[in-house]
Structures are given as C-alpha cells and as structure tokens.
Amino acid sequence: MSNDIRFPPGFLWGAATAAYQIEGAWDEGGKGESIWDRFVRRPGVIADGTSGDMACDHYHRYAEDVGHMAEMGLGAYRFSIAWPRIFPSGGGRPNQAGLDFYRRLVAALRDKGIVPMATLYHWDLPQALEDRGGWVNRDTALRFAEYASVMFSALGAEVPLWATHNEPFIQAFYGYGNGENAPGRRSPWAILPAGHHLLLSHGMAVDAFRAARIPGAQVGVVLMIWPHHPASDRPADVAAARRVDGAMNRMFLEPIFRGRYPEDVLRHFARRLMRPPVRPGDMELISRPIDFLGVNTYTRLTHAADWRDPLAGARQVPPRGPTTAMGWEIYPDCVVEALAKAREFADVPLYITENGAAFDDLVGPDGQIVDAARVDYLRAHIAAARRAIDAGADLRGYFVWSLMDNFEWAQGCAKRFGLIHTDYATQRRTWKASAHFFREVIARNGL
Numbered sequence: 001m002s003n004d005i006r007f008p009p010g011f012l013w014g015a016a017t018a019a020y021q022i023e024g025a026w027d028e029g030g031k032g033e034s035i036w037d038r039f040v041r042r043p044g045v046i047a048d049g050t051s052g053d054m055a056c057d058h059y060h061r062y063a064e065d066v067g068h069m070a071e072m073g074l075g076a077y078r079f080s081i082a083w084p085r086i087f088p089s090g091g092g093r094p095n096q097a098g099l100d101f102y103r104r105l106v107a108a109l110r111d112k113g114i115v116p117m118a119t120l121y122h123w124d125l126p127q128a129l130e131d132r133g134g135w136v137n138r139d140t141a142l143r144f145a146e147y148a149s150v151m152f153s154a155l156g157a158e159v160p161l162w163a164t165h166n167e168p169f170i171q172a173f174y175g176y177g178n179g180e181n182a183p184g185r186r187s188p189w190a191i192l193p194a195g196h197h198l199l200l201s202h203g204m205a206v207d208a209f210r211a212a213r214i215p216g217a218q219v220g221v222v223l224m225i226w227p228h229h230p231a232s233d234r235p236a237d238v239a240a241a242r243r244v245d246g247a248m249n250r251m252f253l254e255p256i257f258r259g260r261y262p263e264d265v266l267r268h269f270a271r272r273l274m275r276p277p278v279r280p281g282d283m284e285l286i287s288r289p290i291d292f293l294g295v296n297t298y299t300r301l302t303h304a305a306d307w308r309d310p311l312a313g314a315r316q317v318p319p320r321g322p323t324t325a326m327g328w329e330i331y332p333d334c335v336v337e338a339l340a341k342a343r344e345f346a347d348v349p350l351y352i353t354e355n356g357a358a359f360d361d362l363v364g365p366d367g368q369i370v371d372a373a374r375v376d377y378l379r380a381h382i383a384a385a386r387r388a389i390d391a392g393a394d395l396r397g398y399f400v401w402s403l404m405d406n407f408e409w410a411q412g413c414a415k416r417f418g419l420i421h422t423d424y425a426t427q428r429r430t431w432k433a434s435a436h437f438f439r440e441v442i443a444r445n446g447l
C-alpha cells in the first residue's frame with residue numbers, strides 16, 4: 001500500500017489574501033477611506049496597535065509577490081478588490097487608478113498562468129457608505145451591485161472566478177453586532193439587517209454578473225463554515241451547538257441555496273426582537289443560482305448551553321487538544337465536516353477558499369523559518385480534503401490562507417498565517433518551510 005495521496009487532475013492549488021490585509025497604500029492612487037481605515041484609528045481596537053496603512057505594501061510590490069506565486073507553482077490566486085479604490089466615495093464615477101491597479105495585477109497573474117479568483121468584498125466598505133448607514137441601509141446593496149457591474153465590465157473576461165462576498169457572517173455579527181471588526185458598531189438590532197443586505201447585495205451582484213454575459217467566467221460566494229459540536233450529549237448542549245450552527249452557517253447557506261431563512265434561527269432571533277428586513281422578491285434574488293461555493297474553514301468550535309450569553313445562549317468550551325496561535329483547535333476533520341455541511345445545501349462545485357494556521361514563527365539565526373507546525377497542519381488538512389472528495393464532495397481546489405503574513409484584522413500584524421514571512425520593517429519576503437512544502441504538494445498534485 002502506498003501512502004500517496006493524489007488529487008483529481010486539474011485540481012486548483014492556490015493561496016488567498018484580502019485587499020486591506022496586504023495592500024497598504026491606504027490613501028494612494030485616489031483611494032477613498034474604508035471602514036477599516038477609520039476603525040484602526042480608534043485607540044485600543046487592534047491588539048498590537050498596528051494597522052493596514054502599509055501592511056505588506058503589496059500595492060507597490062505586487063509584481064514581486066506574483067513572482068513568488070509563480071515560483072511556488074500556484075495554479076490560482078484568490079485576492080480581493082478594495083471597493084474604495086474603485087469608488088472612493090461609494091458612488092459616482094469609478095476611479096481609473098484603482099481599476100488600473102487590478103488590471104495590472106490580473107495581467108501579471110495571467111502572464112504567469114495563474115488563475116485569478118477575485119472577491120468583490122472582503123470587509124472594506126467605503127466609509128462614505130458607512131456614513132449613510134453602511135450595511136444596515138438597504139441602499140448599500142444597490143451601490144454594491146453598481147460596483148460589481150463596473151468590475152465585471154472592467155475585468156470580467158480576465159477573471160474566470162468571481163466571488164461576491166467573503167464571510168458575510170463576520171461582517172454582520174462582528175462589524176455590527178459585537179464591534180470587534182470595522183465599522184465597530186455594537187448593536188444586536190443591526191446584525192440581521194446588515195446580514196440581509198449583504199445577502200441581498202450578493203443576489204443583485206449575481207444578476208449583474210449574468211447580465212454582463214462574460215464567456216467562461218463563473219460567479220459564487222465565499223462562506224465561513226466551521227463545524228459546531230456540543231460539549232456533551234445533554235440535550236441543552238446539543239441545542240446550543242445547533243443554535244450557533246444556525247447563526248453562523250445555516251443563516252447564510254439556506255437563503256442562498258434554498259431561498260429562505262432557517263425557521264429555527266428566525267424564531268430564536270424573533271424572541272430577541274431581531275429580524276431580517278425581508279421585502280417581497282428579496283429571497284428570490286438572494287437565491288439566484290450560482291456556479292460555485294467557496295468554503296473557509298480552520299477549526300471546529302465546541303459549545304455548552306449558557307444563557308448568560310443572551311444572543312446564542314451558548315458558551316464556547318476551550319479545546320483540550322493542541323491549538324494554533326489563534327487559540328483555534330487543530331482539528332483536520334473540520335475540512336470534511338465543513339464540506340459535508342456545504343453539501344447539505346449546495347449542489348455546485350466547491351472550493352476550500354481558505355484554510356491555514358497562525359503560529360509564532362521563529363526566524364533562525366541563519367534567517368530560515370522552519371515552521372514545522374504549519375507544515376503538519378497543512379499536511380493533515382490537505383489529507384482531510386482528499387477524504388472529503390472520497391466521501392463524494394465535488395471539491396475543485398484548495399487555497400491556503402495566506403500567501404504571506406499580513407494584517408490579521410483586530411489581532412494586528414502579530415498573528416502570522418503566511419507561507420511567506422513578511423518582515424514589516426524592511427518588507428522583505430522570506431519563504432518559510434511551509435512554502436517549500438506547498439510547492440512540493442502542487443508539483444505532485446498531492447502528498
């Protein structure tokens with residue numbers, strides 16, 4: 001018996017990033033202010049006091065970064081477009097310098113034979129739109145659809161894979177509910193309106209995509225799907241885990257793929273006087289057929305019933321086994337379970353659009369970074385992806401989060417997820433052992 005684990009021919013191996021986390025150049029090239037540009041200036045909100053002002057300076061160094069991707073043999077690269085680079089004040093005429101930046105990036109990728117996968121929204125709303133209510137305001141969905149159509153006509157044919165949103169759950173619950181992310185609002189009543197308008201904007205963008213009739217291109221969405229386990233088989237804990245699964249996973253999967261919100265979740269929130277502002281026709285728009293689903297998964301969470309938490313009535317039980325630097329349990333079967341959850345709803349090709357780990361990498365005296373823990377993490381999760389395929393998942397690709405260390409939102413630059421190490425003082429990129437490992441995986445199309 002061989003230990004070889006191979007993937008289907010044509011399987012897409014990639015790495016992922018997001019605009020605010022890597023680009024820097026926050027006020028260059030005519031870019032407008034985003035909610036993250038505003039948020040990071042509030043004292044105390046970013047764990048280590050850093051910001052994305054400069055981040056990896058990718059805006060200026062994209063050519064070098066594409067060079068690293070090519071050397072690694074990446075088949076695809078998932079990046080996001082900063083909406084405020086295109087519409088600095090949220091509407092009006094598109095900013096040519098912003099469009100040109102992404103044109104250059106996409107051309108550089110295609111020149112190296114790397115398939116671009118573009119995400120239209122990875123949480124960096126133009127601040128001007130937040131000033132008018134942000135995602136709580138239904139009009140933001142219309143502005144998003146306009147922005148999406150501009151991108152489809154500018155770059156549609158060059159980008160075969162388009163994702164509307166990245167993890168609308170995080171934007172709605174963390175941006176508007178607990179305030180841990182931009183725009184930093186803390187209002188339970190804002191969560192479901194924000195979530196609904198994010199979903200609505202997804203559907204409107206899908207319509208805009210179909211209207212653009214771009215030959216050979218596909219449109220989908222990227223959702224966070226983490227498995228939620230009960231801390232015990234007591235019915236109360238089982239119900240708690242189901243509530244969290246409802247809010248985090250099904251609240252987005254069910255509208256997109258079945259055109260309705262999950263009943264149990266609606267009932268739960270209605271008791272807290274929270275409801276999505278659904279208008280006639282919205283659910284039809286939200287559930288327009290899409291071509292693929294991107295799944296971001298990193299770990300599982302375990303929950304016990306606890307009504308001191310009024311929102312979900314659940315408390316997270318700390319993992320017993322080994323964790324990453326984020327405190328996330330290392331649980332490779334999250335890939336299998338997340339894809340199984342996706343398949344309960346989605347009958348479309350799937351991608352793992354994010355999977356990876358933060359560790360406190362040490363730079364050796366010789367400058368080498370032997371991130372053995374990340375290599376182990378990736379190996380185990382890639383093997384799990386193969387098990388998911390064997391179980392019947394139509395998995396078409398796997399993207400590591402992330403290409404390089406970057407600005408990890410409220411955690412700041414201290415949390416490092418990269419295959420490539422970023423020295424923020426000099427902007428030097430150094431391959432970690434995991435980058436060499438991933439190059440091998442790609443070359444063999446497996447382990």
Ligand code: FCB
Binds near residue numbers: 018021296401409417
């Ligand atoms: C995901 C985000 C991504 C990154 C990883 C660690 O939720 O989409 O930007 O922060 O987590």
